[in-house]
Amino acid sequence: MSTRKLSKALKILTSDKCMVATSDYNDFHKMVKRHVLTNVLGANAQKRHRSQRDTMRENVASRLHAHVNNSPQEAINFREIFESELFGIALKQAIGKDIEDSINVEELGTTLSRDDIFKVLVNDMMDGAIEVDWRDFFPYLRWVPNKTIENNMKRLSRRRIAVMNVLIEEQKKRIASGEELNCYTDYLLSEAKTLTPEQITMLIWETIIETADTTLVTTEWAMYELAKDQKKQDRLFEEIQNVCGTDKVTEEHLSQMPYLGAVFHETLRKDSPVPIVPLRYVHEDTQLGGYYVPAGTEIAINIYGCNMDKNRWESPEEWKPERFLEPKHDPMDLYKTMAFGAGKRVCAGSLQAMLIVCTSIGRLVQEFEWKLRHGEEENVATVGLTTRKLHPMHAILKPRNW
Numbered sequence: 001m002s003t004r005k006l007s008k009a010l011k012i013l014t015s016d017k018c019m020v021a022t023s024d025y026n027d028f029h030k031m032v033k034r035h036v037l038t039n040v041l042g043a044n045a046q047k048r049h050r051s052q053r054d055t056m057r058e059n060v061a062s063r064l065h066a067h068v069n070n071s072p073q074e075a076i077n078f079r080e081i082f083e084s085e086l087f088g089i090a091l092k093q094a095i096g097k098d099i100e101d102s103i104n105v106e107e108l109g110t111t112l113s114r115d116d117i118f119k120v121l122v123n124d125m126m127d128g129a130i131e132v133d134w135r136d137f138f139p140y141l142r143w144v145p146n147k148t149i150e151n152n153m154k155r156l157s158r159r160r161i162a163v164m165n166v167l168i169e170e171q172k173k174r175i176a177s178g179e180e181l182n183c184y185t186d187y188l189l190s191e192a193k194t195l196t197p198e199q200i201t202m203l204i205w206e207t208i209i210e211t212a213d214t215t216l217v218t219t220e221w222a223m224y225e226l227a228k229d230q231k232k233q234d235r236l237f238e239e240i241q242n243v244c245g246t247d248k249v250t251e252e253h254l255s256q257m258p259y260l261g262a263v264f265h266e267t268l269r270k271d272s273p274v275p276i277v278p279l280r281y282v283h284e285d286t287q288l289g290g291y292y293v294p295a296g297t298e299i300a301i302n303i304y305g306c307n308m309d310k311n312r313w314e315s316p317e318e319w320k321p322e323r324f325l326e327p328k329h330d331p332m333d334l335y336k337t338m339a340f341g342a343g344k345r346v347c348a349g350s351l352q353a354m355l356i357v358c359t360s361i362g363r364l365v366q367e368f369e370w371k372l373r374h375g376e377e378e379n380v381a382t383v384g385l386t387t388r389k390l391h392p393m394h395a396i397l398k399p400r401n402w
């Protein structure tokens with residue numbers, strides 16, 4: 001049951017399954033998953049991209065300090081800063097560099113700023129992915145035209161491809177001038193000879209959208225929970241002080257900080273960023289948990305439901321990192337909440353997500369005391385394909401002396 005079935009909207013937005021995450025389970029999937037792990041997301045690739053993550057943490061910390069220095073009483077919109085820095089990492093991994101100026105997209109007859117590009121490549125696509133075409137639910141009526149949704153998806157897709165083509169053309173010129181960078185574009189252009197230009201464009205874009213969203217969602221929820229619960233935040237700060245002393249939190253410290261790991265896992269459990277695994281499609285008759293599952297069945301795995309099951313978790317509605325400190329939990333086991341799925345289609349980005357989320361939370365709590373803005377506690381609604389907070393968290397920060 002390792003293949004995917006897509007909605008009409010997703011078929012258009014993924015250029016008919018032309019991504020690792022949405023492809024059928026076949027040779028194409030195996031090849032492109034190997035490519036993304038080799039150059040971007042696998043353990044060795046992540047070592048090579050290490051300095052980008054370190055730079056990101058420094059940038060986030062200094063932007064937060066700048067805000068506190070200028071307006072200490074004013075609540076900060078954490079998402080604005082974190083999202084922008086995360087997009088920077090996504091671009092560096094994908095095309096080798098961040099976007100500093102605006103770019104001219106001739107095909108669209110316009111010039112786009114970095115924020116506009118983020119919207120075209122990430123936000124518009126996330127919104128498009130949850131467009132509901134009623135024909136998905138009544139396949140025997142698929143012949144009835146529904147041009148509004150179809151045209152809208154085609155427009156979004158065309159804009160995304162136009163922007164990606166400009167970014168990739170710039171990199172081709174750079175490579176032709178003799179400047180090579182450690183990034184997915186350089187790798188695919190030189191190694192993936194059997195892929196078409198359209199496939200290469202889609203695969204490069206895929207790493208951008210995947211880096212830019214779920215990691216933000218997880219970090220924002222974790223900071224919300226910590227800012228809401230002073231005692232748990234103090235406990236984490238104490239652990240950071242004991243382990244890091246006067247050094248800044250780095251990736252080397254992670255294995256010595258079980259409470260930080262527990263904060264990560266508990267956030268994935270209670271605020272699962274991908275609450276339902278992208279639909280799996282059964283391509284061969286099979287057995288699952290003693291049940292016969294015929295080929296052609298679509299399976300939706302409700303991770304949120306599993307993680308809120310009272311028979312498995314005590315008081316599941318409470319955010320309690322302590323539950324992950326029990327000896328039965330191995331802190332490096334990324335799959336105890338199933339937040340990253342499992343099996344052949346397991347998330348390829350779990351290591352990157354863990355490294356960025358954990359070190360960011362550690363550094364943010366090391367630098368500042370976090371308190372939610374008045375009235376912020378009630379803002380728990382979510383919106384979108386992932387569990388993005390509907391209202392970005394606003395917190396008041398107080399620099400710590402450490």
Ligand code: HEM
Binds near residue numbers: 041207350
């Ligand atoms: C906390 C952050 C993240 C969560 C919770 C998450 C969750 C998931 C889930 C549930 C799946 C489907 C797994 C299945 O069907 O069993 C998935 C697939 C995938 N994810 Fe993630 N993800 C995260 C971060 C990332 C990042 C940062 C990247 C890459 C930059 C990424 C890349 C992928 C890819 C390529 C797949 C498709 C794998 C395949 O189909 O073989 N993910 N993710």
